[in-house]
Amino acid sequence: MPRIRVEVDGATYEDDVEPRLLLVQYLRERLGKVGTPVGCDTSNCGACTVLMDGMSVKSCSVLAVQADGHDVTTVEGLGVDGGTHPMQRAFHEEHALQCGYCTPGMIMASLDLLRDNPDPSEDEVREGLEGNLCRCTGYQNIVKAVRRAASDMREPGRQEVTP
Structure with a gap:
C-alpha cells in the first residue's frame, strides 16, 4: 500500500x-x-x-x-481560535443555506473564487460557483453571502482569503 x-x-x-x-x-x-x-x-x-x-x-x-x-x-x-471564518459568518448572516448539505462545498469553492477575484460581481459569483449545486436556496442568498464575505475580507484586520 x-x-x-x-x-x-x-x-x-x-x-x-x-x-x-x-x-x-x-x-x-x-x-x-x-x-x-x-x-x-x-x-x-x-x-x-x-x-x-x-x-x-x-x-x-x-x-x-x-x-x-x-x-x-x-x-x-477555516475557523481561527475557535471562531468562524468571514465566509462562514456571511453564509449564516445572509441565510445562504437551508438544508445545509451543499454549504461546505459552496464555502470552499467561494474561497477559491475570492482568491482569484477578491471583488466579484453577482454574475462572477454565479459563474465561479457553477460546479456546485444547491437544491434548496435558489442561489440568491448564496451570492449575497459571497459578496458580503468578499467585502468583509477586504477590510483591514480581517482574515485573509486563503486559510
Whole structure:
C-alpha cells in the first residue's frame, strides 16, 4: 500500500492507503473530517469540495494518493481560535443555506473564487460557483453571502482569503 503524507487543516498525517481510496473517504473515514459530505460520488454536485494547496477540488474525484505532499483545507479548518471564518459568518448572516448539505462545498469553492477575484460581481459569483449545486436556496442568498464575505475580507484586520 502506498504511504502518504498530507497536511489537513494544519495537522500533518502519514498513512498507508489503498491506491483507490478517494480523498473524501480518507478525510471522513480516516481523519473524522465529516464536515466534508459525500454528495453524488460523481463530481457533479460539489458538496465535497475542499481546498488543495488553496485551489478548490471535488474530493470525490481526487484519490488520497494524489493528495500526498499537499495541503488540504476542509470547512472544519477555516475557523481561527475557535471562531468562524468571514465566509462562514456571511453564509449564516445572509441565510445562504437551508438544508445545509451543499454549504461546505459552496464555502470552499467561494474561497477559491475570492482568491482569484477578491471583488466579484453577482454574475462572477454565479459563474465561479457553477460546479456546485444547491437544491434548496435558489442561489440568491448564496451570492449575497459571497459578496458580503468578499467585502468583509477586504477590510483591514480581517482574515485573509486563503486559510
